[in-house]
Amino acid sequence: MAHWRSQRRRTGRHELDLRRATRAARRTEAVADAVRDLGPDVDHVRVADVTGVPLGYLRWAYPSVADLPGHTA
Structure with a gap:
């Protein structure tokens, strides 16, 4: 009989x-x-609420609102 981890x-x-x-x-x-x-x-908090992406991640990956994908200046 084989060990369960080998499976x-x-x-x-x-x-x-x-x-x-x-x-x-x-x-x-x-x-x-x-x-x-x-x-x-648009702001980071609203995007986090709508998408379910953690707010901390959004602020880390996209430091300013202008950096958010899909944002047009």
Whole structure:
């Protein structure tokens, strides 16, 4: 009888990188859609509320409102 850990499926590095890239693309698209929908009164707090992306992440990744994807000056 094999040990239960030997039965575990190992996820390859390529698959993990693909998941991360897909997640990042979905997150960026959601932020861009929210920015376009909110219009001129957009800020990090509102984008976080609409998208579910953590506020801290938004402020880290996009320090100013002008840096948010989908924002037009």
